[in-house]
Amino acid sequence: MASQEKRVFVASLKSSLESFLFAAKRLAKSALAPLGPASEPCAGVDEDQLRRLEAKLQRVRAVLGDAERLAAGRGPASESAELWLRELRGVECAVEDILEKVQFEALRASLVEDLGADGEGEDPAKSCARVREVGALLSHSPLSSLDLKVKKVWEKYHEIASDREALRLGPEDGEVRSRPSVRPPTSSLSSGKLYGREGDLHRLFELLFSEDCGCRVFSVVSVVGMAGVGKTAVVQHACNDQRVRDSFDCFIWIYSGQGVEVTSTTKTMVQACGGDTRDITELSLLQGLLVDLLKGKRFLIVLDELWGIEKAVWEILEGPLRFARRGSKVMVTSSNTEVGLTMGCDHRYQLRLNCLSDAACWSICKSNAFRGRDMEMCPKLASIGEEVVKRCKGLPLVSKAVGGLIQCKPDGEELLEVLHSDVLNNDDLMNEILPVVRPTYDNLPPHLKNCFAYCSLFPNGYIFDKEQLIRMWMAQGFLQHHERLQPEDVGRRYFDNLLGKYFFQESPFYDFTDEKYEMHDLFHVLALSIAQKEYTTIDHGKYNKRHDVIYNHESIRHSSVLPSLTESDITIEGHLFHGQDLRTLLVIKRPRCEIDGNSLYVKIPYGLFLLLEGLRTLDLSNTSISEIPSSVGNLIHLRYLGLKNTKLKRIPESICGLLNLQTLDLKHSYYLNELPWGIRCLVNLRHLELPLSEYPSISIPSELKLLRSLQTLNAFYVADNSIYCGISGLRDLVNLSGELHIAGLMNIHNAQEALDADMGSKTKLQKLALKWWSLTAGSLPQDVQTSSLVLDKLQPHPNLEELIISGYCGDKFPTWLGDCYFVKLVKVVLEGCENCSLLPSLGQLPSLKHLIIQQVEKVQFIGRKFICHGTAQSQGFPALETLDIRKMYDLELWHEVQDGDFPLLNDLNISGCNKLKKIPQLGSLVNLRIQSCEQLCDLPVLPTLRYLKLEGFDKVMHLPRLPDLPLLQILELSCCKKLSSIGRLEHLVALQLLKVTKCPKLQFAQDEPVLAYPKLCICLMDVTC
Structure with missing residues (x-):
């Protein structure tokens, strides 16, 4: 009886769900029909209005470009211009929101229709999933009250347009007036003492006196470093040296801070060489006069603080210089490494200035602080100043300013206030320092200015992940469209451009596989100073009631939340953001915070996401959050969702309604056990980061295979259930790049499934890990022959750079492993391949630098076949630098190594090889570590060890x-x-x-x-x- 009732209930439920699906489709179709071919009004907004809005958006963006260039240097009027600029940005954001909502509705309508078509005649389990997908898509209607929003936008636009003429902010205003230069354009050279630069100065002399110009009569010497590091001072001291003066016939110093204009720069050169330029305005005449003045002479031209130069401009400018005597020099100082390259500077002629030591900074500080006074008479000031200068972060500019502060404040008690605060937040110091550094920012193009300003959301000392930051920039629309490049590639160019201008520097945690960067303290202060009107940080370490005033401002569009150093829980209060068009909300763990791991608990009120529907970026990573309100589905503009290292067990199905989502980061969230079934609706998803685990831990819906825009899928778990995604689901994901870990390969029962994955089509994959089982959990049974066939069919593309094979159950390695066509393969790891008695021939991989062989237990001998196929006698392992052999319990002999093999092997680690009796002679070995090899009683001659x-x-x-x-x-x-x-x-x-x-x-x-x-x-x- 109970069984009969159960069948009736299931049938009734199925009928109800199918009825709901049918009703939902009809509801969606009728509600969204205006977005189809017909031109009926849509929530009060017709197609003509939408076209006008799109046109206005293009005009607003064009005017914004003009306004940003003008606002940077209008002097007394800049405050008014910046206010106008912020209001114009507000209009831009409002129009973007409206157009995106309409596009969202059109996409949603299309998806609902597709889901309905796909759902006909499918089994009940998938019908339930389909209903959840439709439910996510129909959770809310963003087109409500759209007509009112459009009217408000038009009103605001006309109001701002009327101010344009009053503020003279248009192309008709004529030439843009430049910001006054903080360093006068003069060739007057400083004769003060130079501290901490003895080595740099010696190297600069070598470059100046070098006769190696190649095929040119002059060479370009580039002195690069971040703003305030002392580039000009070093060059001035070099030029003051009598040996330098005696080596050149003509000496020309040009301050280039406002850029290089060919005619005026050529005229300056002529005048510096003693030429008369009166009444000469034509470039050709000036160049001819310069040629006459330089013939047979050796010149030294210094272009100081050159922010940038176009190649075409430089080619015109350098024309007359080719007639001078061989050995001439052009020396350029810049905060942009690209400048020297544009001018043809060889990397050997580039001098990079790093930050100074604390001792050198203290010497600079003392020379300015105790000028005319005996330091011994004020030991208290000296001791305080020595502590303060440690916070100058190696910059002579800051050290000099601190010295001036000590001189102006002889009272030690006042200086103690500086010591106990952040030096770079001192108003007196910043008034002196920031005008020198600010031009570095002002000379950036608008798109890079946005990217730099965005970094103000992160606390001082924050370690930036390059790819994560680029994805956040992409979410905000900062990356310009490029016909041939993906947005991520454009973002990498932006980042590298900022890196080349010293806005970023490599972190101590940097390596080539995990690119980590940080921002110098001075640039962080600069970012805060230029971003304060649109970016803000809610610092719970300084929280007070003034937050309601400070952050409740309509111009704030990006916000981060910082916990205090000791608190373990915070609540994100929605009233702080009321009335704001917030586009970014980040919860960021403070650097060096006492709260470890993901123990920071964040409370999110359900209604928060209803207030912040304009969010593009939301990051709740590194917190103990275990649940996300379903109202997250209200964030229809969301493109970046960071949930890394949290305690989430499930993700609400409503997230599948976020059709614009580009990045979903779930890395290190090990409590998560499945992805939402409606994931196929995330049609714009490009980056899906999952927690890495040796053993399958996350159930992946079968329709993941439909996400053809995916570029990042770091982990894929082969399910043992046909309901979930099998490995063949990877077939159409041809754009995957970066790394991919495939676990659970023991669940493949047919080699055809592996072949269907078409791993050879993934041309952008750099790292591939193929895992059968966990080294800690033990092996799961799989037919040996099947395992061998599976690995053979998973052959990757030759572009691969790193390969890991773990827990392989087969008894032989495939022939493609070790093929010389893998010209980019740098690292190979073989671990837990317990049935293999022979190692693959890896010696002919031309780029292999790192090799790890672990727990391949049946291997007894390593001989010539490990180095090359068949009887070939070619050199083995030509690029290998490190070799690790671990837990090879049956390995007895490693032999047949010939002269010329392993020519670059630097590090050898052997451990857990209890039967190994002998290792070969390796002529280049520098470091050797041997552990738990009891029978290894003899070592060969190792001449370089x-x-x-x-x-x-x-x-x-x-x-x-x-x-x-x-x-x-x-x-x-x-x-x-x-x-x-x-x-x-x-x-x-x-x-x-x-x-x-x-x-x-x-x-x-x-x-x-x-x-x-x-x-x-x-x-x-x-x-x-």
Whole structure:
């Protein structure tokens, strides 16, 4: 009876759901019909109005470009111009929102229709999923009250347009007046002392005196560095040197801060060479006069603070210079590394100035602070100043300003206020420093200005992830359209451009696979100063009631929330953003915050997302948030959603209504167990970051395969259930780039499925990880032959740079692995391939630099086949730099290495190879680490070895006699429980350090020979083992 009732209930439910689907389709069709071919009014907005809005948007953007250039340097009028500019941006944002809402509705209508067509005749389980998809799409109607919004936009537009003539903000205003120069255009050279630049100055002299000009009569010397690092000072000191003066016949110094205009610059050169330019205005005449003046002479031309120059301009300017005497020099100082390249500067002639040491900064500070006074008479000021200067971050400009502050404030108590605050937030200092740095920003094109200003949302000391920041820029529409480039590629160009101008610098955590950057403190202060009207940070460490006034302003469009140093929970209060057209909301963990991991709890009121429907970027990463309100589906403009490193278990289905979403970041959110079923609706999704796990942990809906715009899918889990996505779902995702980890390959039961994935079509993939099982969880059974066929059919494209094969169940590696056609392959990892008795032939991979072989347990011998196929005698591993061999329990012999093999091998690590008796001679090896290889009792001659570590030799009582190792400097012994004697080491003539750790039985007698070596330092650490 119960079973019969259950069947009736299921049938009734199915009927109800199908009825709802049919009704939903009809409702959507009737509601959205005006967006179809017919020109009926849509929520009070007809097509003519939409066309007019689009036209106005283009005009507004064009005027914004003019206004931004004018507002940068209008002097007393700039405040009015900037206000007008902000209002104009408000109109731009309002028009964008309206047009995007209409586009959203058109896309939604199309998707609802497609879902209805796809849903006919499918099984009940998929029908339920289809109903959820339709529900997500019909959750709200963004076209409500659109007519009223359009009217308000028109009113605001006409109001602002009427102000344009009054403020004289238009192309008809004539030539743009430039911002007054903070450094006068003069060739007067400083004769003050130069601190901390002795090495740089010596290098600059070498470049100036070099006769190597190639095929040209002159060479270009480029001195580059961030603003305030002292480029001009270094060049001035070089030019003051009498040797330099004697080496050149003509000396020309041109301050180029406002750019290079060919005629005026040529005239300046003529005048500096003693020529008379009166009544000469034509460029050709000026160039002819300059040629006559330079013939047979050696010149030194300095172009100081050149922000940029077009190649065509430089080619005209350099024409007369080619008639001078060989050995002439053009020296350019710039904060833009591209300038020298444009002028033909060879990389050998580029001098990069880095930040100074604290000691050098203190010397600069003292020279300005105690001018005319004896420092010993004011020791209190000296001690305080020495602490303050540590916060100058290596910039001479800031150090000099701090010195001036000390001179102006002889009272130590006042200076203590500077010490206990942020030096770069001191108003007196910034009034002196920012005008020098500001031109670096003013000379940026508008699109780069937006990108730089956006960085003001992040706290000082923040570590930027390059790709993440680019995706946020993309979400805000900062990246200009390019016919041949993807938006991400455009963003990378923008970032590299800012990096080349020193707005960013590599972080200590940077490596080539994980690009991390930071911003110098001075540029962070600059970003805050120029972005304060549209960008703001709600700092809970400084929270007070004034936030209601500070942040409740309609011009604020981007906001970040910072927790205090110690708080573990914060609430995002919606009233702080009331009335704002907010486009960014970030919750950012403060650098060096005491709150670890994702323990920061964020409370999000349900109604918050109803207030912030204009959001383009929302980031709640690195918090303990476990649930997102379903009202997130209201954010129809959202393009970036960051949920990395959270405690989310599920994502609301309403997220599938975010049709504009481009990035969904779920990395490190290990509690998540499935993606929403309606994910196919995210038709604009380009980047999907999932938590990486060795074993399949997230159920991926089968319709992920329809997201053909995907460029990033870092993890894919092959399901053991046909309801979810199989590996063949990767077939049409041909735009995937970056890295892809495929786990759960033991769930493939037919090699055809692997072939259907068409991995060879993924031309942009750089890293591929193929995982059958977890090294910690143990192997799951799969037919050996099937595993071999699966791996064979998963052959990637030759553009691949890194390959990982983990837990492979087959008994042989495919022939494509090691093929020389993989010319870009840099790193290979083979781990847990327990059934393989032979290693693949990898020695002919031309670019392979790093190789890790771990737990390939059945391999007994490593011979010539590891290096090359068949009987070929070619050089093996021509580019390999590091080799790790771990847990090869049956490996006994590694031999058949010939002269010329491994020519660049620098590091060799061998561990857990208990049966290994011998390793080959490797002529280039520098570092060797051997762990737990009890039977390895002999080492070959290693003529270049400098570091040797022997660890875990539990049964060894006496250290075996080592061969001649003429360059060995460090010998380290660790965890050798029975080792009692070192023996004689006199043949290790270069040995400097003997480090012994956890060798409890090792003792040194007074007459121990090793103690007699005068240059040897012996370090005993942690005797217990």
